[in-house]
Structure formats: C-alpha cells, structure tokens
Amino acid sequence: MKKENNPIDEVFKRGIEGKELKPSVAVWEKIEEATASSDSRKGGFYFMRAAVVTVLVGLSSWMYLSNNDIVDIIEPETNITNIIEANDKNEDEPKGTAAKKNDPKEKKEENKDKGNDKKTEKKNSKRKNITPLIKTRVSPSSLYVVNDLEIADESSLYDEEPLIMAEDLKVNEKSKPKKFKLKYRVPVTQKSFYADKGETQKENKPKLAEKVFAYANDQFTNLLNGEPLELPEVPETGKPQLEINIGKLFKNN
C-alpha cells in the first residue's frame, strides 16, 4: 500500500467527489473561438495544396519568362544585317561589354543580349567588301549583359580577335597544301650537351629532338652574346631540296 488513508483526506475527498459547478457561457465561446481558428483542416486540405501548386506554377513561369526575353525568341537573324549597316556609319557606341558567342551550342534562344565590339566594327568598316560571318546578336535591351550559360572556352571572352569558326570559312578541297618531306642535318655542337645523364656522344646516337634542341640552345646563346650564328649547311646532292631561308630572320650576317 502506497499511502495510509488519512481520515481527513478521506472526508474531503469523498465529500467533494462529484461536485459540479456550472461554467458560464463565455467560457465555451472562448474555447470555440480559439479552436475554430486553428482547426480548419477539412476545408484547408485542398486549399493549401492548390495554393502551393499555383505558387509553384507562377514562380516557374516567372523565372522562365525573366530568363527569356520574348524579343530574343523572335527572328534573331535580322540583327546581323543591322550590324553590317551600322559598320558603314562607323559608330562609336559600344553596346555593353563584348561577350560574343559563336558557340554552336547556342542554338537555344535562352541567352541574354550581347553588345557589338568596337574592333569588330572597325575591321568590318575597313573591309567593306568582305562581310565576315560573325554571329553576333543585338537585342533591344542591350544595357546589360548576363551570361548564365557556361562557356566551354573561357579564353574566348578575352580574345581580341574574333573567333571565326572553321565551318564559316569555306575550305576549298582543291586548295589543300602539298606535303613535302624534309631532311635536314643539325650540326653537332660542342657547347650544349645532351639531356640524358651519364651518356656521352660516342655511346649513344642522339635523337633528332635532342639535336635540334641543343642546336637551338647554342644559337640562342650566340645571339645573346652577339656572336654570329652557325647556320646549318646543306650538302649538295642531286635530289631537289627545299631551301628554307632563315638567314633573313637573323640579320647579324
């Protein structure tokens, strides 16, 4: 037994047991008000879900539209003619920073606007007859440039020369260069030594690359010192030879 039944306790407990007091109406009203506000589950079930879906749809469509100017979607090709016309006037209005993209990837009309490069314009104005097929795009709202696609070749952003894609240039099948075989001798010099350690000239025949490098190294040293260069001698044989006149490059002689 946990606790002894104290007589006083019993008197009071039994006496009060079952006693009821009537609460005033205001009490229920207060309870009802509090529980009604937090308890709109049944109606709220579908409402909340519908609201969430609406918000998501709205958000995604807003994001899509904000990324795609509606103008971009319509007829970007016409802008190129604008560039050519503009070149004649030789404008000096750079429209934003240059972020020209000739990426074949950008077939999608999702990119934001780019501006015209000054240099491109100048070059185009000089060579009026030749219109290089440089794809640029001018869109009406050209005050800002945002690039939200990854560029495969970031260095292209900093190129001063415009990128010209090989496919833009029409390569003639006939104009392929002839191939020649070259035979040449590199003079063995004493100044440089060969890369492989522990090997002498006599033991191993040096490879062409090593010879070339050693020769070049020597001549460079000569150049720095102001000494005359040792040009390679071409032995005379009956066979036709290709003369590469490099003497003009080094005007020490």
Add this chain to the structure above:
Amino acid sequence: MGILLRLPTSEQKLVKQCRKGDSRAQRDLYERFAPQMLTVCRRYVRTIEDAEEVLSNAFIKVFNKIDQYTGDGPLGGWIRRIMVNESLNFIRYQKNLFVEVEEENHSQFAHENLSDQLNADHLMALIDELPLGYKTVFNLYAIEGYGHKEIGEMLGISENTSKSQLSKARKNLQKKLEQGKLLYKEL
C-alpha cells in the same frame, strides 16, 4: 423548437471525432466534462472567475492535444491532469504578478447551515480558506492523489516541504471541522 434526441456517444467515438476537428464532438466533450473540471480548477484558485479562465485555457489545450491521448486510462483522468497543470500555471503566473501574502482567505461559500457541515460546498470552503501553499499540496495529495515526489516536481519544492505543508493543511482543516462540530453542539 424540437430537441433532437441523440444517443450517448461512447468516449472513444468522441475522441475520434475530436481528432478530426469535428466541432459538434468538441462541444459534446466540453459539456460532458466541464462542470466537474470547473470544480477541480476552483479548488486551486481564489475566485470563480479565475477558475473559469483556467478552465477555458485548459480546454483549448485539450482540443489541441487530443491527438496525444493514447486511450491509456480514462479520458476524464487525462483531461483532469491538464486541468491541474493549467491551475498550477495560473497560480505561478499570479505569483509573478504580485507578492503573495500567506493569509487566510475568507471564503465566499457560506457554511453556517448545520446540514451543510460535511457537504461539498462546506468542504470546499474550508479548503478555500487555507493559505496557498497548504491548499495546493492538500489538493494534489488528498484529492488528486499525487505522491510527495510528484508534487515536489510539479511545484518545484522538496519532498519534505510537501510533507510538512500537507500536515499543516490537515491540522488546519481538522481544527475547523471540530470547531464546526462544537458550534453545532452548543446550538
């Protein structure tokens, strides 16, 4: 105005409906338990108005927490526990507002009638007159049935304090009961 006869709903059904947020079920639950729960609250606080405030706050908690009722034990017991806790919260809240003066509270209940000597109102009046500390401990121990350890935890006092408060309460009540009997005998 026709009165719609409704068969008494079992407690299980009531709880199930309340969990769904059925306002009719909530009303039924309230009407079934509120009167006896008001008595519980009344024993802890000084006035009937305070008791009603405790009652309403406690019932709001009942409906919010109805999911937590596991069915382990009777529903009335679970509700009662919430009532007691809310009453104690109220006392603590009152204590924080102004300095508690441990005085005998002159009860609102009349207890002169002889036949009322041992009836509920009279007894409640006697408890009402106890100083706050004695009253709380006596209520929790003698009426609610908590042990001293539990009381210590609920009130933030030691077991010994609880024991001493209880014994003082009992002496006080006993004295008053005997005074009443004496009064009766003299008449």
